Amino acid sequence: MSCSIHERAEVNTMTTATKRKRETTSARQRFWLALPGWTRSLISNKKSAAGLLILGFFFAIALLVPVIAPTAPQRMVGRPHDPPSEKFSFGTTRQGQDVYSQLVYGAGGSLRVGFITGTLVIIIAIAVGVTAGYVGGLVDEVLSLFTNVFLVIGGLPLILVVASLVEDPGPNTIIVVLSITSWSWGARVLRAQTLSLRNSEFVEAARVSGEPLWRIIAVEILPNMTSLVVSSWIGAVLYAILAEAALSFIGIGDPNAITWGTILYWAQNNQALLTGAWWTFIPPGVAISLVGLSLILINYGIDEITNPRLAKS
Amino acid sequence: MSSAIGKLGSEKNEDRRGFISKLLDGVYALFKSRFMRRRLVFYLIAAFAAISINFLIPRLMPGNPVQLLFAQAQGRIDPRAFEAIEEQLGFVDGPLIDQYLLYLRSIITLDFGPSIMGFPIPVSSVIATGLRWTLLLAGISSVMSFLIGTLLGVVAAWRRGGRIDTILLPIASVLGAFPYFFIAMLVVYLLGFQLDLFPTSHAFDTALSADWGSPEFLWSVAHHMFLPLATIVFTATGGWMLGMRNNMIGVLSQDYIVMAEAKGLSDRRVMLTYAARNAILPSLTAFAMSFGFVMAGLLLTEIVFSYPGMGYTLLRAVNSRDYPVIQGIYLIITATVLLANLIADMSYVLLDPRAR
Numbered sequence: 001m002s003c004s005i006h007e008r009a010e011v012n013t014m015t016t017a018t019k020r021k022r023e024t025t026s027a028r029q030r031f032w033l034a035l036p037g038w039t040r041s042l043i044s045n046k047k048s049a050a051g052l053l054i055l056g057f058f059f060a061i062a063l064l065v066p067v068i069a070p071t072a073p074q075r076m077v078g079r080p081h082d083p084p085s086e087k088f089s090f091g092t093t094r095q096g097q098d099v100y101s102q103l104v105y106g107a108g109g110s111l112r113v114g115f116i117t118g119t120l121v122i123i124i125a126i127a128v129g130v131t132a133g134y135v136g137g138l139v140d141e142v143l144s145l146f147t148n149v150f151l152v153i154g155g156l157p158l159i160l161v162v163a164s165l166v167e168d169p170g171p172n173t174i175i176v177v178l179s180i181t182s183w184s185w186g187a188r189v190l191r192a193q194t195l196s197l198r199n200s201e202f203v204e205a206a207r208v209s210g211e212p213l214w215r216i217i218a219v220e221i222l223p224n225m226t227s228l229v230v231s232s233w234i235g236a237v238l239y240a241i242l243a244e245a246a247l248s249f250i251g252i253g254d255p256n257a258i259t260w261g262t263i264l265y266w267a268q269n270n271q272a273l274l275t276g277a278w279w280t281f282i283p284p285g286v287a288i289s290l291v292g293l294s295l296i297l298i299n300y301g302i303d304e305i306t307n308p309r310l311a312k313s
Numbered sequence: 314m315s316s317a318i319g320k321l322g323s324e325k326n327e328d329r330r331g332f333i334s335k336l337l338d339g340v341y342a343l344f345k346s347r348f349m350r351r352r353l354v355f356y357l358i359a360a361f362a363a364i365s366i367n368f369l370i371p372r373l374m375p376g377n378p379v380q381l382l383f384a385q386a387q388g389r390i391d392p393r394a395f396e397a398i399e400e401q402l403g404f405v406d407g408p409l410i411d412q413y414l415l416y417l418r419s420i421i422t423l424d425f426g427p428s429i430m431g432f433p434i435p436v437s438s439v440i441a442t443g444l445r446w447t448l449l450l451a452g453i454s455s456v457m458s459f460l461i462g463t464l465l466g467v468v469a470a471w472r473r474g475g476r477i478d479t480i481l482l483p484i485a486s487v488l489g490a491f492p493y494f495f496i497a498m499l500v501v502y503l504l505g506f507q508l509d510l511f512p513t514s515h516a517f518d519t520a521l522s523a524d525w526g527s528p529e530f531l532w533s534v535a536h537h538m539f540l541p542l543a544t545i546v547f548t549a550t551g552g553w554m555l556g557m558r559n560n561m562i563g564v565l566s567q568d569y570i571v572m573a574e575a576k577g578l579s580d581r582r583v584m585l586t587y588a589a590r591n592a593i594l595p596s597l598t599a600f601a602m603s604f605g606f607v608m609a610g611l612l613l614t615e616i617v618f619s620y621p622g623m624g625y626t627l628l629r630a631v632n633s634r635d636y637p638v639i640q641g642i643y644l645i646i647t648a649t650v651l652l653a654n655l656i657a658d659m660s661y662v663l664l665d666p667r668a669r
Contacts, residue, residue, distance in 0.1 A: 152647075158366070161643045245495075282499075285495035292491055292492070293487055293490050
């Protein structure tokens with residue numbers, strides 16, 4: 001719905017612009033028109049705009065770490081479990097570290113793991129899902145079996161088995177382990193979509209005209225499921241951020257690395273829940289939840305943009 | 314008029330008398346259905362894959378994992394434990410196929426070797442102590458969240474735009490973005506610590522003896538279970554509600570629903586036996602597929618509540634780098650997930666004659 005309105009709006013401004021000459025279009029309008037169509041749709045949808053805003057906020061924090069972090073996250077700067085005060089706006093941990101500094105550093109750690117893992121996951125999912133759906137036959141049978149098997153046997157316990165055999169699993173290990181275990185859901189969804197695109201006329205036409213396989217997939221099929229790929233990617237990022245937090249919370253991973261998950265791990269280990277040190281676990285938990293919320297909002301926005309019937313109800 | 318009512322009544326009676334025989338028909342159909350046979354083959358392959366992956370992981374890792382475990386334990390552990398573990402993992406002299414067969418034999422006989430943290434207590438008994446509590450929690454919470462969520466979804470779709478639809482739906486939609494264990498932490502902190510309404514650790518009052526016949530003990534178990542259970546049900550219900558609502562909306566636009574309404578059947582009958590019965594089928598599949606996620610969430614919730622289930626065992630195993638226990642838990646959970654899938658498939662066949 002919103003998409004078509006903007007296309008119409010664009011046509012309108014174009015025609016008026018040609019009528020009244022260029023000077024009348026303001027700088028703001030020109031900037032707006034210079035943006036690619038999907039960006040305009042994402043910004044003009046309320047849900048995805050809110051999501052992008054929240055996510056942008058955390059990205060800004062992650063990028064500005066050296067400027068806005070008062071101290072190094074591991075440094076002991078105050079008394080243990082000091083409640084929030086003027087000096088330490090988020091209080092201190094049991095080890096006397098500044099919770100605010102840890103939160104700021106943690107943003108980078110969590111977002112990095114989330115986005116790199118999500119990207120790797122979607123690459124594997126495209127490779128497996130689209131190949132299975134397009135090639136079909138025995139290849140599809142084998143790849144689908146592989147996907148479905150991973151769907152039921154992957155998950156947290158498998159990740160734990162792999163990660164516990166790695167010496168000092170740092171964030172990069174977690175990225176690799178999460179990527180190779182969590183692609184199956186995306187592959188399944190993309191396979192289904194490829195199957196329905198495979199028999200469409202434009203793909204038939206490309207095949208008949210002798211285009212190579214990689215070109216059909218890259219030029220004909222993938223661009224026609226962009227929204228699905230993007231929403232699967234965002235889903236994978238969300239899953240990775242939550243999984244990283246869960247793994248760190250259990251104690252897999254380097255406890256000295258700073259992510260929101262490790263802050264929660266230390267809070268739990270230092271009995272923060274039963275001593276009332278709420279400032280050590282509520283901020284990182286809320287931060288993870290907000291990032292999760294922002295990703296879900298973006299996905300709802302994409303859903304509404306691609307399926308205008310949803311926006312009405 | 315009266316004859317028509319009589320006819321309706323007798324139809325209803327026939328319905329009831331036929332229930333047992335219908336069920337038996339269904340069970341018979343289970344054994345004969347091609348669908349079920351295909352699914353069984355799939356689960357066998359999946360189980361085989363899980364077991365084989367578990368065999369391959371230590372061998373694909375760079376370096377010698379047993380040496381690594383030994384280094385990580387830093388002499389805290391009996392060297393004999395490592396010999397036993399090497400043997401159990403199949404790290405013996407000889408070709409890979411012999412190692413694999415040895416490993417298969419020990420898995421099939423549920424012999425996971427000795428644990429590291431409690432050497433020489435075998436892994437199977439370390440896991441068994443927690444397994445009861447986890448299965449209890451998992452069983453009650455999945456059934457409860459499935460029933461509540463499905464029912465809410467049915468009502469939300471039936472009264473679209475009503476109170477349940479407009480208030481609960483957005484909550485249910487965003488709940489999936491929150492880390493389960495953080496919600497659990499909030500619950501422990503607020504209801505357990507601040508308000509002191511519920512215990513914050515253990516599965517029962519340790520002063521009591523574990524006598525399942527005494528009401529006092531049962532009350533203690535229920536009291537300790539309430540918070541973890543409520544947390545899991547709260548977080549898991551949203552997904553079912555959302556799924557069921559969307560399925561229902563799809564089904565409600567079908568012609569046979571209009572037909573049923575036109576026949577003058579009661580709202581409840583149309584809603585439950587016409588719409589919900591058909592809408593629940595995709596939910597069952599989703600239930601099975603998400604069971605792994607539910608189990609993972611459950612393990613984390615147990616850790617937060619210091620509930621002595623498998624999650625707690627897992628936490629201790631991770632902390633002491635007890636690889637045998639971790640892989641034992643992996644195999645048990647995978648088995649549980651496969652079993653849940655099998656049960657979901659069986660109920661699918663029972664509910665949907667087309668799958669026979």
